[in-house]
Amino acid sequence: MHAKQVIPRAALAGGIGGLVAFGFARIFAEPLIQQAIDYEDxxxxxxxxxxxxxxxxxxxMGPDIFSRTVQANVGIGVGMILAGVALGLLFAVVYTVVQSRVTWRPRVLALLVAGAGFLTLYATPFLKYPANPPAVGHEETIGDxxxxFLVMILGSVVFLVVAVIVGRxxxxxVGTWNAALLGGLTYVVLSGVLMALLPSLGELAANVATYGPVATETPQPLxxxxxxxxxxxFDADLLYSFRVYSFAAQALMWGVLGLVFGALAERASGRTGDAVEAGAPAEAVDA
Structure with a gap:
């Protein structure tokens, strides 16, 4: 598939993934967000x-620019769909680069690229810095x-590239499977070292000043x-559930992106193959 074929399909698949993730988050995560806001109030x-x-x-306290109804429905919905489209465009770039170097079926390659994106852009950074609902974390530490989190993302991406090079x-x-295992081990070790070197969020100055030696960003009893x-x-069960649902929503977004794009790519590749076999001109094939 040419880039002009990949990009719109990836953007569509990402938007669908964002929509599915929003539906899941609206049902499961949004009530927890409201509980967290009630706690904060x-x-x-x-x-x-x-x-x-x-x-x-x-x-x-400053005034709320948007009501909770708008935030919980339009705000989060539009945000997640646009995020899905943006991830789809990033997916398209990686897919286009990789497809010229492998002979895998589009559906298999799509799932592998989506899995790599989820691993590097969310899952690995999440292990060190998991998602938090409102009321957890100080405004002073938002920048830090x-x-x-950005450092973890960049490190995760670099480590995956290193792991692929090692495996190849x-x-x-040592054989394909052993090489894959050694490449995966390389990724895990490098990611673990980076996690050990980076501070926990509870060690940030504002959190230590507020909660003392417990060094946590989770609000302690007042x-x-x-x-x-x-x-x-802050309720530990609520925090745990929110993180589980946040992780699941991201997994859904990336999973749907890979599945939908894979299906679209297989269909497009099938049409292209049929056109070539029928002796259609190149212009018709590229259309």
Whole structure:
């Protein structure tokens, strides 16, 4: 397939993947987001009460630009569909480069490229820096958190390229399967080293200053001056469920992208092959 055939099909497949992921997230993750927002509002009220008791002014809260209804439906939906399209375009670039070097069926190659994208752009970085709902993490650390996640993404991509090179060079000596295992081990080791070198989010200065030696970004119980708990810490079950559903939504997006594009690519390749066998002119084949 030519690039002009790959790009629109990949964008369509990515958009469908984003739509499916949104449907899943709307059903399973959105209620957890609302619970997290409710927790944040309750904690803010408790902090304002403590501040008032200590004679300090309450923190000022900015107005919400969009309502929760808009955020939970239009906002997240449009965002995930556009994200799917963007990933589809990135997928198209990688697919176009790789297809010229292998002889695999389009459906197989599509699934492998989608799997590699999910692994490097989300799954591996997620192991070090998992997704968090609202109320987890300080506003002061947004820049640091984004930067660290980007470092994990870049490292993951580089490590996958290194793993592929290692596997290809060893294939002739140790066999295809053994070379694949050694390449995979290379990726795991390099990713593990990077994860060990990078700080956890709880070690960021703002989190340590707030929660002390526990070094976590998850809100701990709020205590008054006498040390009594006046508001509980963030629900661990809610945090766990949110992360599971976030991971599943991304897996759905990449999975649908690979499956849909693979089907479209197989169909296009079949038509092209039929046209060539029938002696159709090149212009008709490329159309």
């Amino acid at each position: 309750g904690r803010d009220e408790a902090q304002d009460a403590l501040a008032a008791a200590a004679g300090k002014p309450a923190a000022e 958190r984004s930067g660290l 060079r060893l294939a002739a000596r 205590r008054d001056a006498a040390g009594r708990i006046v508001f509980p810490g």
